[in-house]
Amino acid sequence: MQRRTLMGAAGLASMLTASGRAWARAFPSRSLRLIVPFTPGGSADMVARSVATPLAALLGQSVAVDNRTGAGGAIGTHEVARAAPDGYTLGLSAVSTLATNPAFIPNTPYHPVNDFTPIINLVVIPLVLAVHPSFPARDFDSFLREVRRHPGRYSYATPGTGTLLHLLGELIELESRIFMVHIPYRGTAPALVDVKAGRVPIIFDALPGVMPHIQPGGRLIPLAVASPQRLAQLPQVPTFAEVGLPIANRGGFFGLIGPRGLPGEVVQRIHSDTVRVLADPALRQRLEDAGAPVVGSTPEQFAEQIRFEFDFYTRLVQRTGIRPD
Structure with a gap:
């Protein structure tokens, strides 16, 4: 009796498996x-x-x-x-x-x-650190030196607290031993408005959103990108790995x-x-x-x-x- 029960259960399982496979082969209907x-x-x-x-x-x-x-x-x-x-x-x-x-x-x-x-x-999605032209640095090393000389003077914009861009900023502060003031916005668009106007000097943003503003003729200056390699669109901009922060090189x-x-x-x-x-x-x-x-x-x-x-x-x-x- 037990053997017949086991065989029946095995047969049912086999039928269900076959039925599931047939359904999957018919996907999508x-x-x-x-x-x-x-x-x-x-x-x-x-x-x-x-x-x-x-x-x-x-x-x-x-x-x-x-x-x-x-x-x-x-x-x-x-x-x-x-x-x-x-x-x-x-x-x-x-x-x-x-x-x-x-x-x-x-x-x-x-x-x-x-x-x-x-x-x-x-x-x-590569991430970008960019600055307003009024910021007194044009490369990442100069950026670090300036921020270290004036802890707490400079602020950076992100699309909001706890976002990927905010955590990238926190990570760079930790690893570089610098201190900046985080200014969270309700999305990328208002953050870009204030950074382009010079009200906030620094921004961390995703490449698709900031791209029009960091290409030649744009209002912002890119200093580093979080990307596996340099970007074809920004060949002059180093990755975070190249500037000595491989842990921050995550998009x-x-x-x-x-x-x-x-x-x-x-x-x-x-x-x-x-x-x-x-x-x-x-x-x-x-x-x-x-x-x-x-x-x-x-x-x-x-x-x-x-x-x-x-x-x-x-x-x-x-x-x-x-x-x-």
Whole structure:
């Protein structure tokens, strides 16, 4: 009797596995939703829409971009975590939503490592340290000397407390033994307005947002970038690794995630089609020109990157002692 029960259970498990595989092979049979937890028109939205249209063509189903904003990206990201793990709800993730926010805000309503299925890191987002022309330095070494001579005199702007750009500033202060005053804004746009006007002399910003203002003829002067290598758009600007701060040479990213428990066959289908999308030379050039070089990692590489970034920023928040306002 026990043997027949075991055989029946094994047969049922085999049938369920086969059924699941058949369902995954039929994926997708309807349209997909790509939740972007940031406002329309920004760099995250641009990356999502650049990928969604050609991805839909390969999948044979539409991919609707759905901007669900609020709480620094936590609202939209939480919606991804709560979605059914069937592949029809995906999310655009960022270092802020999967690392800095959960590290900085204890009650973030999801766990960045345990509550999602990483699919692919789409692009890296270089970060930039730039100054107003009135600041008495034109390179990073001179910048450090000036700030060290006058601790607390200079302030720097970021899109807000606890953001990736704020934590980059805190990290550079710690590692360089300097002290600046942090001025948080409600987003990049108002921060840029004040820095371009000279009301705040220093800014940490993501490349897509600051690019028009740091190119020749722009109002700001770039001193260093957080990027794996020098940028084609700014070949004269060194990376933080080149100026002696390799620990600060960490940019942002935008990647695709799904809810926890996404079937492996579905992950593979979305990943492989997205890799094909990112291989298009015209798309790669368009993203790079916008300040978002293509990565195209494996799911395993992306999962490891998320774990590393979350652990890194958790330790940094503990070191600095900064807390939400």
